[in-house]
Amino acid sequence: MMPENEQQDSNTLAGEYVLGTLQGQDRIDFEQRLDSDVQLQGEVDAWHQRFAPMLDGIEPVTPPNAVWDQIAHRIEPGQPAHEESTGFWNSLSFWRNLGMVAATLVLALGMTLMTTRQQGMEMDSIMVVLNDQYRTGWLVGAHASEGFLNVKAVEPTELPKGKVCQLWMEDERGHLHPIGLLPHNGSQQMDLPNSMSTRNRFKVSVELMDLLPKDKPSSEIVFEGKLTEI
Amino acid sequence: MSVAYVSTCRFDAWSVLLRYIYIPRGEFMANGDNDQQEAIRLRNQELERLLAACALSDRKAFARLYSMTSAKLYGVVLRILNRDDLAQDCLQDAYIKVWNNAGNYRSQMAAPLTWMSAIVRNQALDLLRKRKREVMESNDSGLPEQIDGALLPLEGLTRTDDGKRLGNCLEQLKEQQRQVIALAYFKGLTHDELAAYTETPLGTIKTWIRRGLDQLRRCLES
Incomplete structure (x- = not known):
């Protein structure tokens, strides 16, 4: 079992990661740990949940129609898979994949994901x-x-x-x-x-x-x- | 480097911060609480089904998902980026991420809108950091859009039970701790940038944040 101090440190680090203040090499090291540390993944998830209400106070603003037009165009069958497709999120915790790591891995997995999808289905x-x-x-x-x-x-x-x-x-x-x-x-x-x-x-x-x-x-x-x- | 960047935005920082990070105590919604909770539950169920359909490449479901959530998420992006053009590009990229990763959404981990909001917030903060690097490389005069004098939206914390709980716990922090946490969360400021912006030693900023997070966690778990 992890000592209490160590547990507290990793919890605060997870908080700083979600907050965005963990940067540079510290962030890279943290994300490497996160890859295989299920407990740490749970702590990151928990911090996302704790902070989530911070966004509730923001007033909704309707975006211009052009935004949806662009999005709809980009998801048309036959459009190339952009870097936004992150199969990297396929692991136990999706939150950790929101960072800026392993860009090439992200692209490779994302492309794999896209090729397995069947385009154009409509479900009811x-x-x-x-x-x-x-x-x-x-x-x-x-x-x-x-x-x-x-x-x-x-x-x-x-x-x-x-x-x-x-x-x-x-x-x-x-x-x-x-x-x-x-x-x-x-x-x-x-x-x-x-x-x-x-x-x-x-x-x-x-x-x-x-x-x-x-x-x-x-x-x-x-x-x-x-x-x-x- | 980052100090030079934020110093262009500094304007009597503490007095502004003291003015705009205020959490009012909510004493409303007692009668409508149940209805609101039920509406949120039904909305979450629908969003979960739509995300599942998106994972199966259903573009019609994605259009519905967009119509139900885009105003909320555009508000978030706009609040972080403060510029229409950037916010629209960012929103677009964030929804493509949602579309490509809908199959990875796990309802046991977060409500659908929480999951999508995290994607959108991270997309916006990544864009902000990228622009920061570009500005530093070009020796430009800074990014005036990053920090403005508008209110940070902590007053909305009284709208939900979770929000009220978080609001109460934030109120128990020292004013400065609450302020730097809010600035980091909404504006993506690093330790160095927070130190420069608030004219506070770096070590103090790090301590405020670490202790603030620890205190926040204990309060929310109690």
Whole structure:
């Protein structure tokens, strides 16, 4: 366990990092520590939360329409991925990635992220599938008129080799229909059975990759939920 | 280097600071508190769903997210940068970051607007620092937009429960500690710049901030 003085120092450093007064080599050293120090990441998160109300007092100001026009243009399919795409944020704590480090790494990961995205989807309902830590494991989106789901891995559950998470959809009679395997990374489209609606419930089971069941899950359900309209 | 930069902005700093960093005690909203909390909860739920849809590349959801949050975030950027042209470019870049990183938002870590505000604030402070470096390299006469005489927005701390708690804890700090923390947070001033701007020894500034943060944390956790 960390001595109290050391704990206090690292907490204050985290506060200075969020405040912005930690600069130069101290900031670089701090960010290097932050990369692997989960406790420090939690302290940075906590400071962001503590300071958040500071921004509440600022009066809203409507930006000119041209700002949105520019943004809309930049996210059109086919536009190059700019330096703003920071896959660097994919680690446990996003806050630490708000600094100015590892620009080349940021660009490389950002480009990877962009290439895995499928452009131009429009969703009218969304479901967050929780992982074994009760955090966002996958995002599932659907459009009522489309016959498929769009599934994106966020923080998927770590499974033993040979095991996978299988997504099921429940019909009105309580029967489960296999929809697909939740991806371990990137995005994936999954076709929906013709008779099914996006109003049905979804369930997830953990299965053996080589013995995927088709009628019903072979193990207990680890998650269930419904799509929610946006 | 940074001393030269801030010295161009100095104008009887303490008297201005004493005037504009004031936290009024809120005694309102007792009746509307529940309604307001419910409205915030519903808004957060919608923003979470929109961010999830953005992560799945839904541009329509992104447009809705922008319409719900851009005025708030533009206000933040404008407050930090004080210039329309810079603020508009900065807001644009910040939203591209939100779009590209929506899949990394974690609701257990922060409310959606807190997450987006942190992105926007950091984007604005990065821009401010970049311009500072450019000015220093060109020996220009400084960045008059960085610090102005307008009120820092601490008076808004009475609007939410978290804000009231933070406001009460800030009130327990020494005036100077509160002032340098607010200037660093809103204007991105470094230790050196705060020392120059307030005409206070650097060591004293560092002590004020460290002790101020420690005291703030203890107060908020109590």
